[in-house]
Amino acid sequence: MTDQPLILGAVLYEGFELLDMFGPLEMFTAVAPEVLQVVMIAEKKGAVKAGSMANSPMPTCIADYGFDDAPDLDLILVPGGIGTFAELENDKMLSFLRDRAEKAQITASVCSGSALLAKAGLLDGHRATSNKMFFNLAVTQSDKVAWIEAARWVEDGKFVTSSGVSAGIDMALAIIARLFGNEVAETIAKGAEYIWHREADVDPFAQYLNEGSI
Template sequence: MTWLCIMEQWQVLNSRSSRHVRTSQTPQTIHHWVRALAMKAFFAPALAVLGQWTHLSSAQSYPFTAEQERNANRTLSVGYVVYHGYTILDVFGPVQFLSALSWPFNITLSIIAKETGPVHSRPPVHHGPNGSEMDMSKMIDAQIIATHTFETAPPLDVIIVTGGVGDLTLMEKKDRSIEDFIASRFDKIEYILSVCSGSGFLARAGILDGRRATATKSVWSHITRGGKNVTWVPSARWVQDGKIWTSSGVTAGMDMMVAFLRHIYGDPVVNNSVNNAEYAPHVDPSWDPFSIVHKVPGANTSIPMQSLVGPLTEYPESSP
């Protein structure tokens, strides 16, 4: 319902009043119509959302875990680590789901970088595998505003590290500020996630030692050089090892985020939010045809190259 609709209703009412309503009654009648329609236009979206929430909150029989109950009744502090040359969807894909869930739950988001202010998605100048200079200055630049530095970041429950071509520049400059931040916060946080090549930072920070992890398959050999005694899983959409979650390339970060949010909040509200976004996530963490596409050593070549996943049901009988 919009103000245009209200005006149309007013015109209909006005035409009716000239035929059926006494002149003395018309202003009052119009006033009530316009007020009622305006109230409906203003409150309808909120009432629709409230109706959904009431419907979801009535799922008393859902077996929430103690961890999910605790997370639902506290404020979750999330920090997203970015740098110049980050991959756009590595950040904004997962943030979409975080944002949607910040209405029913209490979630805060800090964007963390080496310096506050605009952080560019356009990759800085760097050198390719053959040593030649790579100038990507013609690429579209989507900027995100860093709210905190590594020194000023607040206490965090969750850290998410993006991937992006910019990691090559940081490695060339021997800039370990992200790795140092991860290492300094790891024992204090409850969860850490990486998207795409972001797991390279986790590996170089030393927190993947003795653990399982995955990464983007397009530059698999580049990422998996880091870390000691890391079990790199070649065919995986995402991998969870304790409080560490790592995903494959770009869009896999969205699937991992859906799985992570279902893990910490339960299925009902999360699935409803995903369905509202009309997104069909892959729910099998071992589904990874791109490990075959990119010829990753050790990839499971028996998996199907195509998979169609339908919308999530609101109350599945069991979680993956």
């Protein structure tokens, strides 16, 4: 532990999934800011609208930093969402992830966020997972990834990938436990009255693989 807090960069993009982002951030922002702080980043600083598979009108959040002025990142959080499809074709996003993940201690994704990491080539040679409904979207980004179909989340060194949406909360608590100890994670889960699913390998949704494939 250094004297400086670790900095977690949460990467926003148009059409990000609300709970992919704010479930994990609820947990990460409950860690003492002396040891961990969250910054909100997007390609350009300013307003970023969330997305929904139902195509509903969605809330807007603010990126405090753009890719060009984001601080050094110790941790990176990449959400999924309907906007993933567009970002897979966004070279600036893929370059940012590639550059920053190389220097980061942990890069974590939720849901279809792992498709972006895979497209950037970051998961090659690693085990990883993705959301159930669009699992093939991740798989088709790289055949050099050991894709795990049944997992709430997968930790493989510096890359931690979770299953769909809500699984990101369980993954975030596992990352907090790894970095700051299990007691910190347990206290945060209790404070949020969150029933933490602690087993990475127990995945009640594995049976629905690719039901949403398009």
